[in-house]
Amino acid sequence: MPVWLDRSTFLTGLVVAVVGFFSSFPILLQGINQMGASPSQAASALMAAALAMGLAGIGLSLWQRMPISVAWSTPGAALLAVTAPDAAGFAGAVAAFLVAGLLTMIAGLWKPLTRATTMVPAPVAHAMLAGILLSICARPVLAAVEIPQYALPIIATWFIVSRFNRLFATPAAVLVMGAVIIWANGGTWPLPDYVLTAPEFVAPVFSWGGVMGIALPLFVVTMATQNVPGIAVLRAERYDPSPGPSIAAVGGFSVLSAPFGAPATCLAAITAAMCASPDAHPDPEQRYLAAVWAGLFYCLFGIFAGVITAFTAVAPAMVLPTLAGVALFGVFVGSASAAMADPSGREAAALTFVITASGVSFLGLGGAVWGLIAGSLVWMLRSRG
Template identity: 40%
Template sequence: MASSNPRGSHSAISRISADFSVSALVVGLIATLVSYAGPLLIVFQAAKAAHVSDELLSSWIWAISIGSGLTAIGLSLRYRTPVITAWSTPGAVLLVGSLSLYPFPDAIGAYLFSAAAITLMGVSGLFSTIMKHVPAAITTAMLAGILLSFGVQVFVSLQQLPALALPMILCYLLAKRWSPRYAVVFSLLVGVLAALAMGRFALGTIQVALVSPVFTYPAFSLDAIIGLGIPLCIVTMASQNAPGISVLQADGYDTPASPLVATTGIASLLLAPFGAHGINLAAITAAICTGREAHPDPARRYIAGIACGASYLVFGMFGATIASVFSAFPKELIAVIAGLALFASLGSSLASAMGDPAARESALITFLVTISGITVAGIGSAFWGLVAGVITNALLTGNVQKWMSSKRHSSS
């Protein structure tokens, strides 16, 4: 029994060595850079909006990086598929406006609730059943409402600091035409160069240091679970895990969805006390690694998933350094790059929300309630937008009467 493990390890190493390619390695590194160039800046924004300490922010970055790295490597090896995982971008967007409403231990409790729910849905297949009863237009309208302020801030920053924002926007638009996958990375580089030239980059605040993870004992409050945990679970499943599975299927990978979702849910459970708001399947960065750019042979593209995961692990160990670098950025640079990184998601969410005439009014009400920013009983507007959309849809389509009729029929 003891001798079988070395043989298995040697076989796995030999397989990886045989399948290795420089193109897959480079693509995996690029996917990691895209994650840190855009989505991580939104995490930074959420932390600053909630006045999270630098120590907790460093631990947060460490937790989501380590979780993404380990799951990407493990799942890519297990299924010989480029399974790219990441932290929940729409979840981070949700936190920008909601995290400050709750004590941090309560937020950790909400993270644990969300992770447990995602794990349960991944294991049982319950997610598919639930989503059948919630029109996609409503969930995408909720996401669009959450994302809207980020798009607006791009142009607010253009007025506040045009010398920085305008070159970034122009670079983004040109790159979208000629090299769309790397538009965010190029725009970030232009922004950094412009900030340096203007003397707006606080280089003196940057420090190189390994992260010291901070364990936060969770507290569970009904307000945080309803206002943060439930919306976090919904947007993660609907806007990350579902598209992530679609990306794999679009490139011909018939990987079972339940183990992937369950694994990321378990990783989220374990790392939530260290600040991880959610680990999930990636969509945008996954598309970078699942295509021909990684390797002409689909069976050898899983190396890109391993490379991406290994890069996450390296970056995660320097979470404190990453946090200090982001602290040195001008706030306008962060606002512009975060908004640009979410342009595609905002556009597709709006198109999807308003694309179904039968659910258009329900989606519109969801969108308007979500962007209103209302808070009722300590519960944020994202949840109330979802509730308003579901109720509106039920009233307009007669689903309430159908449900009551089915209840009477079953009771008789």
């Protein structure tokens, strides 16, 4: 049997794609919708994001012969979900996505920018992410009160399955959400006019506010919570990836997919660990094939993204936010714990968390940017004192 038809790498790739796609597409759609995307633009964005991470993962894995898993930026999508839309609407957001992708490319090619990004204190970065996620993770609580007949089955499924296997908790909740939507629509399964998703080009409209309020925080949160940990996971598994070219590559795919609505493509951490585990293949040199298979399945899911967006578009209000909230709860717990772990940095982390979670907007900058600035300043003052 050819090596690329190995059963373990095929199954690992399939599991990785199911977990990676269905655990986070509700968050991506929340962020895209918040930025003002139309239904057709949302479908195009989901398709472009899936194709970008699929093709990037295939290319990087084949090139470096390592299990390099790629994802869309889930923390970045969560940031978009709580950020005020650009004055130019979705066209302004697309421009910000392009700038964030360009910054990622430069960070991979120009080491000073990479170092500048990694200089953001880890507790401050984690606190910023926790502040972003707070309001999202609170939505299932609100939904449980307002629409208990829809929200409680999703919440209960996630909680029960997570006791046994956290990776499959959200995909299981997605299935229940599907049943809830069919039930709410009288037992019918809504489908779009066309099964295959059509890409929709969005001409970007650049603005200073979009760069500072959307692009910069999207770049920072993606680098700090996705790209840097993604490299660290592979090194922990005794692989030696090329950090600069890998980061530049995902930045390039971000630039290519941004005009079709995709926010950010990045290196993955959790799914990279799955591809790099012995379960993927006994021989470490063959595990890259698991990432290749995952990329192929991501592309397949992306082609049918229109079906997914059409299905979720008819969901009762707060159903999709409920799923997004439970899906990100574990990330919130991890970020909040990491932010407060170091006693010397708790004040800076707490300040970052409070300002970010407040959702304040001033001078065109959102709470995430102000939280990052204030927390970093306090961290520096404490360090020098």
